Every structure is written in structure tokens, then in C-alpha cells.
Amino acid sequence: MQKIGPRDRVWGGTVGLVTSLTGIGAAHAQDGASSSGGRELQTVVVSGQRSSLDVLPANILDTPQTIDVVNSELIRQQGAATLADALKNVPGITLNAGEGGTHGDLVNLRGFSAGDDYFMDGLRDTGVYDRDTFDYEAVEIYKGPASTLFGRGSTGGVINQVLKSAKLTPVDDFALTGGTNSEVRMTADLDQPIADHAAARLNLMGQRNHTDGRPFALTQRWGAAPALGFGIDTATTVTLKYLHQQEDNMPDYGLPFIFDRPVPVPRDTFYGLPDDDRFKTRVDVITGRVQHLFNNNWSVSDTARYGNYWFLSRQTAAIDGSANCFPTATTSGYFPGAPLCASLAASAQVPVAANNPYFPAIGTPLDAIEVLRDRPSSSGTIRTAMNDLGITGRFSSGPLDHTLVFGLEYDDESADLTRYVNQDTVIAPVPVLAPDAFEPFPGTQTTVSQLPNTQTHTVGVYADDMITLGAHWRLTGAIRYDSFHAHYDQPLGKASHFDHTDDIWSPRAALVYKPNERLSTYFSYGTSFDPSAENLALSASNQALPPEKDRTFEVGMKADILQKALTVTAALFDTEMTNARISDPLQPTLQTLAGTERVQGLEIGVQGYLTERWEVLAGYTYLDSWAIGLAGPGIRGPIPNTAHNQGNLWTTYEFDHGLTLGTGFNYIGQRLAGTDTQFIPGVISVASVPGYVTWDALASYRLTHSLSLQLNGYNLTDRYYFMNSYFTRPNENHTVPGPGRTVLLTARLSL
Numbered sequence: 001m002q003k004i005g006p007r008d009r010v011w012g013g014t015v016g017l018v019t020s021l022t023g024i025g026a027a028h029a030q031d032g033a034s035s036s037g038g039r040e041l042q043t044v045v046v047s048g049q050r051s052s053l054d055v056l057p058a059n060i061l062d063t064p065q066t067i068d069v070v071n072s073e074l075i076r077q078q079g080a081a082t083l084a085d086a087l088k089n090v091p092g093i094t095l096n097a098g099e100g101g102t103h104g105d106l107v108n109l110r111g112f113s114a115g116d117d118y119f120m121d122g123l124r125d126t127g128v129y130d131r132d133t134f135d136y137e138a139v140e141i142y143k144g145p146a147s148t149l150f151g152r153g154s155t156g157g158v159i160n161q162v163l164k165s166a167k168l169t170p171v172d173d174f175a176l177t178g179g180t181n182s183e184v185r186m187t188a189d190l191d192q193p194i195a196d197h198a199a200a201r202l203n204l205m206g207q208r209n210h211t212d213g214r215p216f217a218l219t220q221r222w223g224a225a226p227a228l229g230f231g232i233d234t235a236t237t238v239t240l241k242y243l244h245q246q247e248d249n250m251p252d253y254g255l256p257f258i259f260d261r262p263v264p265v266p267r268d269t270f271y272g273l274p275d276d277d278r279f280k281t282r283v284d285v286i287t288g289r290v291q292h293l294f295n296n297n298w299s300v301s302d303t304a305r306y307g308n309y310w311f312l313s314r315q316t317a318a319i320d321g322s323a324n325c326f327p328t329a330t331t332s333g334y335f336p337g338a339p340l341c342a343s344l345a346a347s348a349q350v351p352v353a354a355n356n357p358y359f360p361a362i363g364t365p366l367d368a369i370e371v372l373r374d375r376p377s378s379s380g381t382i383r384t385a386m387n388d389l390g391i392t393g394r395f396s397s398g399p400l401d402h403t404l405v406f407g408l409e410y411d412d413e414s415a416d417l418t419r420y421v422n423q424d425t426v427i428a429p430v431p432v433l434a435p436d437a438f439e440p441f442p443g444t445q446t447t448v449s450q451l452p453n454t455q456t457h458t459v460g461v462y463a464d465d466m467i468t469l470g471a472h473w474r475l476t477g478a479i480r481y482d483s484f485h486a487h488y489d490q491p492l493g494k495a496s497h498f499d500h501t502d503d504i505w506s507p508r509a510a511l512v513y514k515p516n517e518r519l520s521t522y523f524s525y526g527t528s529f530d531p532s533a534e535n536l537a538l539s540a541s542n543q544a545l546p547p548e549k550d551r552t553f554e555v556g557m558k559a560d561i562l563q564k565a566l567t568v569t570a571a572l573f574d575t576e577m578t579n580a581r582i583s584d585p586l587q588p589t590l591q592t593l594a595g596t597e598r599v600q601g602l603e604i605g606v607q608g609y610l611t612e613r614w615e616v617l618a619g620y621t622y623l624d625s626w627a628i629g630l631a632g633p634g635i636r637g638p639i640p641n642t643a644h645n646q647g648n649l650w651t652t653y654e655f656d657h658g659l660t661l662g663t664g665f666n667y668i669g670q671r672l673a674g675t676d677t678q679f680i681p682g683v684i685s686v687a688s689v690p691g692y693v694t695w696d697a698l699a700s701y702r703l704t705h706s707l708s709l710q711l712n713g714y715n716l717t718d719r720y721y722f723m724n725s726y727f728t729r730p731n732e733n734h735t736v737p738g739p740g741r742t743v744l745l746t747a748r749l750s751l
Helices: 072-078 083-089
Strands: 027-033 040-045 067-071 093-096 107-109 118-120 136-143 157-163 171-179 184-195 198-211 214-230 236-249 278-293 298-314 317-319 370-374 377-397 400-420 448-450 453-469 473-490 496-516 519-530 548-561 566-583 591-609 614-628 645-654 659-668 671-676 685-689 692-702 707-714 722-729 732-737 742-750
Touching: 067 072, 067 083, 072 083, 072 136, 072 645, 072 692, 083 136, 083 157, 083 645, 107 157, 317 732, 671 732, 685 722
Parallel strands: 093 722, 118 157, 671 722
Antiparallel strands: 027 040, 067 136, 093 107, 136 157, 171 184, 171 742, 184 198, 198 214, 214 236, 236 278, 278 298, 298 377, 317 370, 377 400, 400 448, 400 453, 453 473, 473 496, 496 519, 519 548, 548 566, 566 591, 591 614, 614 645, 645 659, 659 692, 671 685, 692 707, 707 742, 722 732
16 A cells, blocks of 8 residues: 655656657548559658647647647547547546546546546537547547637646538448447448538437446447538638437446455446446537638638537445444444454544444455445536637738737536435445345435536637747747636525636747758647636535636657658646645635646657558657645645556558558556545555556458458457546545457448
8 A cells, every 4th residue: 555645755857758649630642553452552641730720720740739639540440439439549648437426528638637628629518428439520639738729627638529521522431330249330421512512411320339348337329410511612611510419328337446446356246236327418519610711811710509418327336434443343344353443542533334334444354345335316407608709810020920810709608407315325235245236226316405507608818829930930929818707506405606707817828940841849838727617516615716727838849750651749748736726724614725736747659651551650658746735735645547657559551452450559557546544544545546458459351442341359358457437535436447358340331
């Protein structure tokens, strides 16, 4: 058990190896025929790739921050059905497990939670759901604080989903997948021009699957995404996109921690109650965009969105009681050698409670430990309405060339939630080594405990000027002002009503040096802010606090080599939040901005083609993270769920006659799940999740010009590992095992 304290030495140099897999979404240029088999090869040019965002008008190679792009071709190769699957290609990202019944996509980015940092076509995607890739053109990950670009949040960065647009090139693509996890997945991508400069597109998806090694976990979802485009390839373009996605899943809350480690049980051990557990969502998002090019130098765009996100979450997890000693040797659950409260110092007495008799003391045999059932349950609807107006202009002032971006944003969000009374005290405990998935329980939670409603209104104004100084230097300066207002009502029981407004300025500056057109080096400085209501929730403990603020310094390089077929990137960064929210040591029911969180890191990446046929994507990141105040007042400890070391590799080779083989691995080192102050009174220990390596492989074969087969294998060594974790204290935590060995076969018809 690792001990930490206020004087523990943590490496403090500015270190980190960052992977900016800048060329993942490389543009595929003209095709050429091979000399054998008539197979078409793709000539890949990675330079000139641009971000999809208007606020970043330069090529990614020349943009002074780490940007990863996972394109649709890579998603197709790997059979990545969810955003979480696609993000395995991006070092510096770890998955989080939900708290209090929440589910959906939850990740840490560069050590900081990115729960409110999902975007879709440049506008915030606030909903609680598992995002499917069926309508993805690409996924862009912008690392580092950037409130100048995105408004609130973005401490570690943001994740932007680029949805497919209607285009003038017809598309008829169908895929059917089956697998060893009882998976059936069907997708369709249909695009048809409807006029000289207009087109319509429709993407469809349906999926049902279990999870290898987890007997009850079940995924069921479907989606439809129509899109229209008018004025394509003209000066004025109008696009309209609609996304509908529904899911009705049997969630997996995973396993509990015992003595600061995941309980050592077989992977198929299930602590849920499948007769009642459910996670349902219904997502409807409509986005419209108008762009007009006045000339080669000036343009204006306006993007508007309305989103409606409904969810219902009923999940069951294993929890301990809340004591670490027994009042007497005759107390229920007592075993020989267990500590008696009378033998401990009075200040350390935390006796067994009558309704939680199974908190395991250190040394308790596993076969003597029982756990209770934690049943958080909630439902609600999140609604969003937002608009982004942007103007981009290029002009000169003497010897200086300017690219100016000016914008005005409006964002209106609301969350109407219902929280139900937890049944954790009314279901009989079960042995931790042999839980009963069909144990009797009182039925679906129907007693409402809270009805919180949160509304936020944001107005943001920003300006970004990229100045070119001669052939080699570029200077960027940016500033943004946000007025963020939150209103919170909770009328049930002990009523709560809060209002809070934050007025924040966010600066950004960077310097780029280009020795030649294929190499870019940069230094950047960025900031971000995190208001108390950024996740659409306020409470009495934090409603009076100003936002958390942080800053990042980053230095890096990006280079195109091998005739621009391969991109190599590297960066060092240092992110620090000096006013993190922590519990007030003088008033434990309140929070104070007295904590510090810091992550120093290094990323490197390689992506592109080593030869005409051999493609590679590889990355590595090192994160050194620490915090003061999270584990206790003035105490220095880890930032949860942040791995020191993380790496990935994916490589494919295209043979003659339509055969492609590929393989790769994902590595995540040990992660510290959270701090524990209860098992041993007066001592702070660290709960952790072990590191792992998983190995995947691909084989695809084109049977005809239109029909191909693709075989994907995942976790081929059948490694028992843990994908994510959640840990607040020894009696409330969980970690979810990853799927066992899985094989999927996909037939694809492209007409």
C-alpha cells in the first residue's frame, strides 16, 4: 500500500512527451495503379491539413498546440463503434467511471476531467450518452487549456466530433458486422446530389451486443443522421444536420475496491441487478450553418444548434459499510483478529453502523467479506440552444500579414433532473466473492429525493490575430470575454435556490518558427476557466465561489518527412491550476479555492506512410501529476485516474490482390484511483488500478470492386484488465473490467 504525505517528493521538472498525431486525418490524394494485380494505391500527403474549426485558420502543422485527429478511415479499419474506442488512438486520455448513476462518455484528458468538454462541429455537446461513430468524418482532440477558443472548461483540452456532411460525390456504403460477443451491427451511408450544387446524405446505425467476459452487460442502440447541403462549392453554403441516437443498455458498474485494490474475483463476477438495471438515452441535435465568402480574404459564418438529451439511469454497484472497527467481539461480521473500537484512540473510532455491518477491516479474509448494494438512480433532460457568429479576414499592415478571427457566441443550457432515494440500506448484503445477480430487491426506485433544475446563459466575444513576420515567424495573440450566469433551483425537501455570475477574460499567445515549409516549432501560452456550474450543477458548498483558473505552457515541433508522407510530432507542456476547489478545512460543508493541481508532460507521435504500402500510427505520453488539497488540507498526493506512461501503436500493410493486414497495441500504466483516509485512521493511502497492454489485429480482403470482408480481433491475449475507475472513499468506488477476447467479422458493400 503506497503512502503519501505533505512532504512526499514528486518530480517537478517540466517534462512530458506529447503525441500530437497531427496527420491522422491525412488528405488522400491521387490514386495510382500498382504494377501487380491492378490494385489501387493511395498517395498520402499529410501537409496542408486544416482543423475543421473557423477559429483555427492555419494548417495543423503550423497551429501552435497539440492536435490529434482520428479520421473515418482509421475508425473503419479498427471497427471502432464508439467515441471511447476511437480515443484509444490518443495518448493522454484515460476513461472515467460514472458517479452516482451517471454513465455515458467520461474521460480524463492530460490528467483533468473532460466531462463538459465534448463538442460537435465546433459547438458544445452537453448530453449524457455513449457517442457512436456512425456519423463521424473525424474526431479532433485539441489539447491544453483553450477557453479563448471554446469558452468554459478545456483544462486538459476538448474533443470535437466532426459529423459527415452532404457532398456532390455519390456514396452508397453498407456494412454488416457479427461477432463472438453476439454482436450484430448494421450501418449505411447514402449520399446523393439533388442539384448542381446541392446534395442530401443519410447515415443509419443499429447495434446489439454483449460484452465478452461480462455476462449481463448489454448494448442496444440505433441512430439516424440526415444532412442537407446547398450552394456546395459556391460562395454561399448552407448546411443542415440532424442527429438522432437512442440506447437501451444493461449497464456495467464493474467491481468494488477491497483494501485499495480491485477485488480479486473472476472477470465475469457481476454485482448488478439485471432485472432492473437500465441505462436509456434519447438524443436529438439539429445544427444549421451558413457560410459566405466575400472574396479570397474575407468570410463570415453563422452556426446555430438546438439539442435535447434525455436519459434514465438505474444502476447497481457493490459498496462497503462505513466503519473500520467493531464495537464488540460479538458484533455481526466480527472475525478473530478484527480491530475493536475500544482498542483504538478515541479520535479514530469509526464503529460499525447497524445498517452497514460489512465494512472490511484490514486483514479480513476475502471469504468473510460481504458487500451492500448501492442503487443510485436518476433521470432528466438537458436542453441546449447556441449560436456562433464568426468573421475571418486576411489583410496586411506594412510588412505584417494578418489573419484575424472575430466571433460572438451565445449558449443557453438547462438541466431538469430527478434523483431517487437510494436503496443501499434495504437490500441484504452478499458475499463479495459470490454476489447473487438475482437477489430479491424492493423494486424500481420511485421515491424522489431531489428535483434540481439548473440553467446557464453564456455570452462570449473573442478575437484572434495571427501575424506573419517574414517567411519564418508567426505570432498569435488572442483574447476572449465570457459572461457566464447560472441559476439553480431545488424545491423538494430542503429547498435550495442559487444565482451566480462570472465575468472572465481569457488570454492566449503563441510564437511559431518555421525554418522551412515542412518543419514547425512553437511556444504557446493558454488559459482556461471552470465555473462551479460548468457541469450544469450548483450546490450550497460551491455556489459562491469564482471559477477555477489554470494556465499551460507548451513547446513543441511538428515535421513532415519522407516526401510529406510521414508526420513526426513532439511537445513538452506544463499545466497548473492554482485555485482548485477543495473542502474547506474550517467549514467541511463548504468548498474553497485553495487547492493546486499540476500536470507536466511529454508527448511524441508518428503517423503516416513509411512506404507506399506500409502505414503506421504510434504515440507515447508521459504525465507527471500531483495535487495539493484533494487528499486533505495541505496534503500532496496524486490526481486520480492519470497514468504516468501511456502508448499506442497501429500499423497496416497493404498487399497485392486486395489483402491488408494490420496489428497494434494499447498500453496504459498503473493509475492511481483515489486516496483513502478510512482504512487506517490517520494514514493516507492510495487506491490504484494496475496497468495493462492489449493487442489487436486486422485482416481485410476485397473480394470484388464493391464487396470486402474485414476481420478484427481485440484483446487477443484475453488480458484481464480494467478500463476505468471511480474512487471517492473505501466504501464508494468501482472499476469496470475491459472486454475479453473478441472477434468481429464485417462485410462491406460499396456501390
